Amino acid sequence: MGKETTYLNLFRNYREVLRQYSAPLMDSKREAAIGLFEKAGFPGPKDEAYRQCRLDALLEIDYGMNLYRLSAPAHPSKVFRCEVPSLSTKLFFVVNDVYYPDPEPQKLPEGVLYGSINAILREHSELMAPYYDRIAGQSADAFAALNTAMAQDGFLLFVPAGVEIEQPLQLIQLFHGEIEQMANRRNLVIIEDGASAKLMICDHSMTQSSCFSNQVTEVFVGKKARLEYYELEMTHPNNARLSNTFIDQQASSSVLVNGITLNNGVSRNNLNLRMLGEQAESMLSGLCLLDSHQFADYHVDVEHVVPQCTSRQLYKYILDDESRGVFAGKVLVHPNAQKTSAYQSNANLCNSSRARMNALPQLEIYADDVKCSHGSATGQIDENALFYMRSRGLSEQEARAMLKFAFVADVIEGIQLIPLKNRIHNLVGKRFRKQMSACAGCDIC
Amino acid sequence: MFRAGSKKRRGKRVKQKESHQDILLSQSQQNVGKRPGGDRKQTKNKNILAKAVKTIFMLLEIKNLHASAGDKEILKGLNLSVKEGEIHAIMGPNGSGKSTLSAVLSGNPAFTVTQGTVRFKGMDLLSMTPEDRSREGLFLSFQYPVEIPGVSMVNFMRTAINEHRKYRKQEAMNASDFLKLMREKKALVELDNTLAGRSVNEGFSGGEKKRNEIFQMAMLDPVLSILDETDSGLDIDALRIVAQGVNKIHTPQKSCIVITHYQRLLNYIVPDRVHVLYEGRIVKSGDFQLAKDLEKQGYDWVKQELKD
Numbered sequence: 001m002g003k004e005t006t007y008l009n010l011f012r013n014y015r016e017v018l019r020q021y022s023a024p025l026m027d028s029k030r031e032a033a034i035g036l037f038e039k040a041g042f043p044g045p046k047d048e049a050y051r052q053c054r055l056d057a058l059l060e061i062d063y064g065m066n067l068y069r070l071s072a073p074a075h076p077s078k079v080f081r082c083e084v085p086s087l088s089t090k091l092f093f094v095v096n097d098v099y100y101p102d103p104e105p106q107k108l109p110e111g112v113l114y115g116s117i118n119a120i121l122r123e124h125s126e127l128m129a130p131y132y133d134r135i136a137g138q139s140a141d142a143f144a145a146l147n148t149a150m151a152q153d154g155f156l157l158f159v160p161a162g163v164e165i166e167q168p169l170q171l172i173q174l175f176h177g178e179i180e181q182m183a184n185r186r187n188l189v190i191i192e193d194g195a196s197a198k199l200m201i202c203d204h205s206m207t208q209s210s211c212f213s214n215q216v217t218e219v220f221v222g223k224k225a226r227l228e229y230y231e232l233e234m235t236h237p238n239n240a241r242l243s244n245t246f247i248d249q250q251a252s253s254s255v256l257v258n259g260i261t262l263n264n265g266v267s268r269n270n271l272n273l274r275m276l277g278e279q280a281e282s283m284l285s286g287l288c289l290l291d292s293h294q295f296a297d298y299h300v301d302v303e304h305v306v307p308q309c310t311s312r313q314l315y316k317y318i319l320d321d322e323s324r325g326v327f328a329g330k331v332l333v334h335p336n337a338q339k340t341s342a343y344q345s346n347a348n349l350c351n352s353s354r355a356r357m358n359a360l361p362q363l364e365i366y367a368d369d370v371k372c373s374h375g376s377a378t379g380q381i382d383e384n385a386l387f388y389m390r391s392r393g394l395s396e397q398e399a400r401a402m403l404k405f406a407f408v409a410d411v412i413e414g415i416q417l418i419p420l421k422n423r424i425h426n427l428v429g430k431r432f433r434k435q436m437s438a439c440a441g442c443d444i445c
Numbered sequence: 446m447f448r449a450g451s452k453k454r455r456g457k458r459v460k461q462k463e464s465h466q467d468i469l470l471s472q473s474q475q476n477v478g479k480r481p482g483g484d485r486k487q488t489k490n491k492n493i494l495a496k497a498v499k500t501i502f503m504l505l506e507i508k509n510l511h512a513s514a515g516d517k518e519i520l521k522g523l524n525l526s527v528k529e530g531e532i533h534a535i536m537g538p539n540g541s542g543k544s545t546l547s548a549v550l551s552g553n554p555a556f557t558v559t560q561g562t563v564r565f566k567g568m569d570l571l572s573m574t575p576e577d578r579s580r581e582g583l584f585l586s587f588q589y590p591v592e593i594p595g596v597s598m599v600n601f602m603r604t605a606i607n608e609h610r611k612y613r614k615q616e617a618m619n620a621s622d623f624l625k626l627m628r629e630k631k632a633l634v635e636l637d638n639t640l641a642g643r644s645v646n647e648g649f650s651g652g653e654k655k656r657n658e659i660f661q662m663a664m665l666d667p668v669l670s671i672l673d674e675t676d677s678g679l680d681i682d683a684l685r686i687v688a689q690g691v692n693k694i695h696t697p698q699k700s701c702i703v704i705t706h707y708q709r710l711l712n713y714i715v716p717d718r719v720h721v722l723y724e725g726r727i728v729k730s731g732d733f734q735l736a737k738d739l740e741k742q743g744y745d746w747v748k749q750e751l752k753d
Binding site for chain 1: 551552553554555574575576578579580584585587590591592593594595596600601604605608609612644661665
């Protein structure tokens with residue numbers, strides 16, 4: 001229990017500080033969470049869900065935490081730019097785990113709440129009480145529990161019933177500072193009945209120090225509500241990201257999740273989606289481009305609780321050098337969830353004999369009138385196609401880049417925001433031609 | 446009056462194909478493999494012919510080529526010389542090494558050359574990468590064109606053309622010139638307009654794939670084309686379209702090696718020389734008549750002749 005003790009002691013020694021700086025609603029969940037964390041401990045080698053994902057070395061690092069809520073000297077928008085050409089977004093920043101208040105209020109439709117989760121939970125505790133920690137609190141994941149115990153801030157978006165936000169919202173999560181640090185980022189997204197929003201979360205790092213992001217995002221999508229949820233990670237080899245995303249979907253709602261890992265160190269993404277209302281639809285997709293010693297692990301869990309829902313999963317990996325990828329996708333169909341349609345597809349390209357991919361596609365079906373399928377394939381670039389292209393004068397590098405591009409095209413095509421799609425297109429192309437530095441999103445690093 | 450072999454005139458091309466064919470036949474065997482004009486005595490006597498002769502040079506020269514796939518030796522000492530402007534047909538029974546020859550010439554890494562030399566435009570072809578062979582003007586029309594899902598024909602061709610241009614230190618072709626070129630060349634092989642927007646060869650019929658090969662050939666404008674069984678799987682109309690396409694592209698500066706089982710294609714693309722490839726070697730060469738004889742009598746008499 002060595003590594004856990006550090007965090008347990010930290011929690012106990014700073015219990016008052018945590019209370020002082022956070023909303024009562026956040027604080028009320030801490031005791032239960034730390035108890036769960038103490039009981040579970042960090043996942044070890046025998047923990048099935050983390051068997052392929054070894055985090056021991058990363059947890060040895062003595063990370064600093066910004067418990068006293070110190071803010072960085074300059075506003076991040078002054079020093080950081082992550083622009084998607086011709087995409088105008090409402091921009092929000094979380095640096096380490098501190099939400100930066102906007103210099104001027106953003107114009108968003110009436111009733112929409114956005115900004116620091118800590119501030120909004122304090123101000124609207126009654127409105128938020130049914131949501132905060134409702135899904136994460138049921139999770140057995142030790143990292144999610146640690147987040148609930150330690151989290152002090154993050155981003156919150158609340159879109160009231162019937163309100164549609166046309167303009168995409170962009171949240172930039174940054175690491176900044178010289179020291180090794182852990183950020184327990186906590187996000188909450190609530191899209192009420194009939195409302196809609198497009199949210200894009202970009203992970204960047206402005207430091208080369210080892211940083212550990214232990215983040216939890218809870219998403220509630222109401223009846224007939226629509227959410228497009230994009231995640232883009234462009235960090236660096238010293239960055240660790242442990243992300244738990246929980247989505248609850250109500251009847252006739254639709255959710256699109258598209259996660260792209262362009263550059264990272266170690267990433268573990270747990271995506272848990274529950275379909276709780278009939279006629280709900282979801283499309284979950286992801287793309288991981290890995291090289292050197294990068295590691296990315298997607299655990300996607302889709303639960304069909306009620307009848308007549310449709311879910312699709314499409315995950316693709318390209319692995320070069322000594323990188324490693326893990327995909328574990330599970331579809332669970334409850335006994336009464338008849339007429340479920342669930343599809344899962346995972347395809348991986350290993351371009352080096354030292355790269356390794358573990359794929360664990362799983363279906364668990366307890367209903368008898370369902371359409372479910374899953375498929376997973378791991379292979380190499382088609383040598384015949386490569387030769388064919390070279391015989392037409394394309395260099396080997398260019399031919400490989402085009403073939404890789406063709407391989408991942410369907411994931412990128414799934415992005416509904418055209419400017420973002422073009423941007424990703426461009427970045428992925430650069431990545432394949434090795435023209436991309438560690439973090440191409442910003443001008444400074 | 447110019448002197449035979451003068452470097453200044455080397456670039457001048459022969460206008461009339463017929464005339465240089467006659468010349469080739471009249472050339473002595475020793476002259477093969479050298480740039481013409483080496484023998485001054487001969488050129489003095491045949492002054493008029495010499496004008497033409499000196500401008501023709503050896504485009505491809507294969508000497509004692511041995512190649513294998515894995516442990517199996519397939520080419521066992523193959524010799525072949527192709528001059529500028531010539532069309533050669535290579536025929537032979539199944540498994541004689543025809544496709545291996547085309548694969549080795551285009552640089553397919555699945556085959557290893559164990560012995561021999563190949564010179565293309567005077568360069569050591571075997572030391573060149575497949576892409577550089579293409580950029581220098583070698584083109585292989587595949588027997589089985591490869592489907593590449595997700596890569597559009599337009600993107601594929603534009604990249605290929607621009608890589609060729611980059612190699613020649615030319616600027617990339619602009620979009621409107623490129624589209625104009627595409628339209629022009631598509632018409633040559635009567636390629637459907639919509640095919641160019643689709644993924645490379647994906648879902649193409651057998652005939653469309655072969656026409657697509659000739660379309661690419663027209664786009665890249667090679668000096669030496671190798672057509673590997675381009676006629677297989679084609680119906681009569683498609684065969685005619687493909688052959689006419691090849692003929693339209695052909696100029697006296699370009700050469701072509703046509704690999705085929707049947708005389709059928711050769712009725713459209715008339716070869717200057719016909720070779721029989723058998724057990725990894727060229728065992729018999731002749732003119733068009735040889736192809737006709739083979740069509741009539743099969744390969745058995747060639748095999749029989751070899752035994753005797």
